[in-house]
Amino acid sequence: MPHVDIKSFPRDFNDEQKTALANAITEVIIRHFNSKESSVSVALNAVAEENWKAQVWDTEIAPQMEMLIKKPGYSL
Structure with a gap:
Protein backbone atom coordinates (compact mmCIF):
# COMPACT_ATOMS: atom_id res chain seq x y z
CA MET A 1 0.00 0.00 0.00
CA PRO A 2 2.45 2.70 -1.08
CA HIS A 3 1.51 6.29 -0.25
CA VAL A 4 3.46 9.20 -1.73
CA ASP A 5 3.22 12.59 -0.02
CA ILE A 6 4.76 15.41 -2.04
CA LYS A 7 5.34 18.80 -0.46
CA SER A 8 6.49 21.61 -2.73
CA PHE A 9 6.66 25.31 -3.47
CA PRO A 10 6.07 27.61 -5.37
CA ARG A 11 4.47 25.65 -8.22
CA ASP A 12 0.71 25.75 -8.65
CA PHE A 13 -0.85 22.88 -10.58
CA ASN A 14 -4.22 22.83 -12.29
CA ASP A 15 -6.38 19.71 -12.03
CA GLU A 16 -5.12 18.29 -15.33
CA GLN A 17 -1.48 18.70 -14.24
CA LYS A 18 -2.22 17.11 -10.85
CA THR A 19 -3.82 14.12 -12.55
CA ALA A 20 -0.88 13.74 -14.96
CA LEU A 21 1.60 13.93 -12.07
CA ALA A 22 -0.33 11.39 -9.99
CA ASN A 23 -0.57 9.03 -12.98
CA ALA A 24 3.18 9.26 -13.67
CA ILE A 25 4.07 8.67 -10.03
CA THR A 26 1.60 5.80 -9.82
CA GLU A 27 3.21 4.12 -12.84
CA VAL A 28 6.64 4.31 -11.22
CA ILE A 29 5.35 2.97 -7.90
CA ILE A 30 3.56 0.08 -9.61
CA ARG A 31 6.73 -0.83 -11.50
CA HIS A 32 9.14 -0.63 -8.56
CA PHE A 33 6.89 -1.99 -5.81
CA ASN A 34 5.08 -4.51 -7.99
CA SER A 35 1.85 -2.97 -6.65
CA LYS A 36 -1.65 -2.72 -8.00
CA GLU A 37 -2.88 0.66 -9.20
CA SER A 38 -5.67 0.49 -6.63
CA SER A 39 -3.18 0.28 -3.76
CA VAL A 40 -1.30 3.50 -4.58
CA SER A 41 -2.24 6.91 -3.17
CA VAL A 42 -0.61 10.25 -3.95
CA ALA A 43 -0.95 13.57 -2.11
Whole structure:
Protein backbone atom coordinates (compact mmCIF):
# COMPACT_ATOMS: atom_id res chain seq x y z
CA MET A 1 0.00 0.00 0.00
CA PRO A 2 2.45 2.70 -1.08
CA HIS A 3 1.51 6.29 -0.25
CA VAL A 4 3.46 9.20 -1.73
CA ASP A 5 3.22 12.59 -0.02
CA ILE A 6 4.76 15.41 -2.04
CA LYS A 7 5.34 18.80 -0.46
CA SER A 8 6.49 21.61 -2.73
CA PHE A 9 6.66 25.31 -3.47
CA PRO A 10 6.07 27.61 -5.37
CA ARG A 11 4.47 25.65 -8.22
CA ASP A 12 0.71 25.75 -8.65
CA PHE A 13 -0.85 22.88 -10.58
CA ASN A 14 -4.22 22.83 -12.29
CA ASP A 15 -6.38 19.71 -12.03
CA GLU A 16 -5.12 18.29 -15.33
CA GLN A 17 -1.48 18.70 -14.24
CA LYS A 18 -2.22 17.11 -10.85
CA THR A 19 -3.82 14.12 -12.55
CA ALA A 20 -0.88 13.74 -14.96
CA LEU A 21 1.60 13.93 -12.07
CA ALA A 22 -0.33 11.39 -9.99
CA ASN A 23 -0.57 9.03 -12.98
CA ALA A 24 3.18 9.26 -13.67
CA ILE A 25 4.07 8.67 -10.03
CA THR A 26 1.60 5.80 -9.82
CA GLU A 27 3.21 4.12 -12.84
CA VAL A 28 6.64 4.31 -11.22
CA ILE A 29 5.35 2.97 -7.90
CA ILE A 30 3.56 0.08 -9.61
CA ARG A 31 6.73 -0.83 -11.50
CA HIS A 32 9.14 -0.63 -8.56
CA PHE A 33 6.89 -1.99 -5.81
CA ASN A 34 5.08 -4.51 -7.99
CA SER A 35 1.85 -2.97 -6.65
CA LYS A 36 -1.65 -2.72 -8.00
CA GLU A 37 -2.88 0.66 -9.20
CA SER A 38 -5.67 0.49 -6.63
CA SER A 39 -3.18 0.28 -3.76
CA VAL A 40 -1.30 3.50 -4.58
CA SER A 41 -2.24 6.91 -3.17
CA VAL A 42 -0.61 10.25 -3.95
CA ALA A 43 -0.95 13.57 -2.11
CA LEU A 44 0.30 16.96 -3.32
CA ASN A 45 0.65 19.61 -0.64
CA ALA A 46 1.67 23.17 -1.43
CA VAL A 47 3.84 24.77 1.25
CA ALA A 48 4.46 28.50 1.25
CA GLU A 49 8.13 29.30 0.70
CA GLU A 50 8.32 31.19 3.97
CA ASN A 51 7.03 28.10 5.81
CA TRP A 52 9.29 25.53 4.10
CA LYS A 53 12.02 25.56 6.75
CA ALA A 54 9.68 25.17 9.73
CA GLN A 55 7.10 22.84 8.17
CA VAL A 56 9.29 20.62 5.99
CA TRP A 57 13.04 21.06 6.41
CA ASP A 58 13.15 21.16 10.21
CA THR A 59 10.56 18.42 10.73
CA GLU A 60 10.95 15.99 7.83
CA ILE A 61 14.21 16.48 5.93
CA ALA A 62 16.97 17.42 8.37
CA PRO A 63 16.03 14.94 11.13
CA GLN A 64 15.85 12.07 8.62
CA MET A 65 18.83 12.98 6.43
CA GLU A 66 20.54 9.62 7.01
CA MET A 67 17.41 7.73 5.93
CA LEU A 68 16.77 9.70 2.73
CA ILE A 69 17.45 7.67 -0.41
CA LYS A 70 17.73 10.94 -2.37
CA LYS A 71 19.18 13.83 -0.41
CA PRO A 72 18.55 17.44 -1.40
CA GLY A 73 21.32 19.46 -2.99
CA TYR A 74 20.67 22.39 -0.67
CA SER A 75 20.75 23.10 3.03
CA LEU A 76 19.04 25.65 5.25
